[in-house]
Amino acid sequence: MFCPNCKYDYKPGIEKCPDCGADLVEKLEEPKPTVKKEPKFVFLCTIQDFVHANFLKETLEKNNIPCLIKSEGGMMFHPPSQVKIYVPEEKYEESQKIKEQLVERLEEPKPTAKKETKFVFLCTTQNLIYANLIKETLERNNIPCFIKSEGGMMHYPIPYSRPELYVPEEKYEESLKIKEQLVDDL
Numbered sequence: 001m002f003c004p005n006c007k008y009d010y011k012p013g014i015e016k017c018p019d020c021g022a023d024l025v026e027k028l029e030e031p032k033p034t035v036k037k038e039p040k041f042v043f044l045c046t047i048q049d050f051v052h053a054n055f056l057k058e059t060l061e062k063n064n065i066p067c068l069i070k071s072e073g074g075m076m077f078h079p080p081s082q083v084k085i086y087v088p089e090e091k092y093e094e095s096q097k098i099k100e101q102l103v104e105r106l107e108e109p110k111p112t113a114k115k116e117t118k119f120v121f122l123c124t125t126q127n128l129i130y131a132n133l134i135k136e137t138l139e140r141n142n143i144p145c146f147i148k149s150e151g152g153m154m155h156y157p158i159p160y161s162r163p164e165l166y167v168p169e170e171k172y173e174e175s176l177k178i179k180e181q182l183v184d185d186l
């Protein structure tokens with residue numbers, strides 16, 4: 001028999017602890033490991049990329065909010081497209097605020113990407129002289145244009161290389177007309 005308080009082992013027949021007077025028990029209960037209360041994590045938000053997700057994680061942690069990142073699907077060299085952030089339930093409100101502040105900062109209006117002009121092939125010319133002539137004429141008509149010549153170098157154009165002219169897609173029709181006119185003139 002054991003005393004639940006003193007943990008002493010007593011002979012059978014003794015029912016109370018001589019030391020503390022507690023009722024003896026047949027077995028001592030295993031001391032339960034004090035369960036560390038795990039915070040319950042709740043879903044906070046989805047972030048589109050890892051960099052921002054980590055940034056948010058760091059910011060939350062600086063505010064003493066532990067935080068879990070869960071990413072789906074991504075592999076080492078193919079980062080996941082979406083990252084989910086989880087925070088302790090009792091920190092949810094606080095996290096939400098931090099996140100919103102941060103997202104505002106992250107989503108500052110990006111400088112509108114200058115729309116790249118898509119160049120399309122206009123024609124092949126006999127040589128660089130023609131090519132430059134067409135180029136100049138096009139540019140006089142406010143059509144930007146570039147010459148692509150294979151192999152030739154700036155000061156030593158290969159006579160047999162046929163420079164290609166490229167113009168913006170939206171100027172193609174116009175460029176074609178100008179070019180045809182010019183070729184007729186030539």
Ligand SMILES: [Zn+2]
Pocket residue numbers: 003004005006007017018019020021022
């Ligand atoms: Zn006792």
